[in-house]
Amino acid sequence: MTPTTTPTSLRFTPQRRAIYDVLCESEDHPTAGDILERVQRRVPGIGAATVYRTLAWLVQSGQAAELRLGEADATRYDRSVHRHDHLVCVQCGQVEDVHVPLDHKLLDELAGPTSFQPSGYDVQIHGRCARCAAANAHNVGGIA
Ligand SMILES: [Zn+2]
Ligand SMILES: [Zn+2]
16 A cells, blocks of 8 residues: 555646645635635636646545535535535535534434445534624624
8 A cells, every 4th residue: 555656647746736735725615716716826827727627636536525515506625535524604605624423323223214325424514604693693683
């Protein structure tokens, strides 16, 4: 499991490295468009196709993960490829990493009636982030 040479397909070119760095510095699960914008600030003239191709490559090679929040939403990119869950703000779209440990017994219970064999899970909890909740409370509060 310790190859002496890295296959060409896994090699980082300076452009790939810049895109990967931008993703690693992004805590907000950016879309491809967000990443393009940020990379262009760092590498002027880098093309959209390069950024999109590199993101696909990062996902394929297991260095980044895709995150889909819903049919209408653009695919987001996640720098963390380890199993984790997400808190999704329905108001501002903020996505926060969180761990929701599900009991394996619970998974078995869910799978039992359907004979489904779960191999993993990921949870998206929808609601309002602290900032939006505070803003709402302020607005709804009316007369202060
Ligand atoms: Zn929010
Ligand atoms: Zn995440």
